[in-house]
Amino acid sequence: MKSYSSLYIIITLFTNAASIIIIENDVIREKEGYQIMYNNRTYYFDDHPPLRKEQQLCTIKGDLFFKKIGNVNGTEAKNDDNVMRKQLVLRYPNGSxxxxxxxxCHIYVEECCDKTCCPKDIIFGISVAEIMYVPIAQVFYFLIFILGSLLLAYICCCTFIFLLCLFCCKIKETCSGKSDEEYEIEEKEVDEEDMPNYQKYDRKDQLQPLQSENRV
Structure with a gap:
């Protein structure tokens, strides 16, 4: 691994009335690669460090990149070494x-676009490009999750309504001050009052008329 000590790379970019001056560290390791900041984004030379899970790698040819960011007042810089050295003091120690x-770029919300990242079209928090490549199994699991959530919500609502009705009935009994036994006694008394009054005959009274007839 080759390193360069006491080396400063000064980069001046003139883009639409914006001037950026970047000074790299005095010790630069060739394996890790050089890097610059442009429009709040880090750009690496040739080699790139390992990507994270949510990142995707974008690349562009070096001369084309320098030509694009060397754009001043709407005119592109000429693609020759003299102009490159004047506008960008940006090269390896060996002159290359x-x-x-x-x-x-962020793999879920951005995509590689020219020399930067462009936002993806988003639908319900999911990019259109991601929807096109979603496996069928994931769609199936997603539908099961939605149906299960709806069923669980329905069961919870029914349980809540049942408990609410039960609670209201208990409150009603407490306010009336009567127990279940008292309600049963009252219902029994009401039933007895509604029954017709039947005349009660004694068995002796029924036999008396028969005895008198025999005597005659």
């Missing part, structure tokens, strides 16, 4: 320029 410039 990086062949590839790379950067990263």
């Amino acid at each position: 320029y990086p062949k590839i410039i790379s950067w990263t």
Whole structure:
């Protein structure tokens, strides 16, 4: 691994009335690659560090990248070494320029676009590009999850309504001050009052008329 001590790379970018001056560390390791900041995004020369799970790698040819960011007042810089050295003091210690410039975009909400990242079309928090490549199994699991959630919500609502009705009935009994036994006694008394009054005959009274007839 080759390193360069006491080396400063000064990069001046003039883009639409914006001037950016970047000074790299005095010790730069060639394996890790050089990097610059442009429009709040980090760009690497040739080599790129390992990507994280949510990142995707974007690349562009070095000369094309320098040509694009050398754009001043709407005119692109000429693609020759003299103009490159004037506008961008950006090269390796051996005098060569990086062949590839790379950067990263967020894989779920961005996509590689020219020399930067462009936002993806989003539907319900999911990019259109992601929807097109979602496996069928994931769609099936998602539908099961939605149906299960709806069923669980329905059961919870029914349980809540049942408990609420039960609670209201208990409150009603408490306010009336009567127990279940008292309600049963009252219902029995009401039933007895509604029954017709039947005349009660004694068995002796029924036999008396028969005895008198025999005597005659």
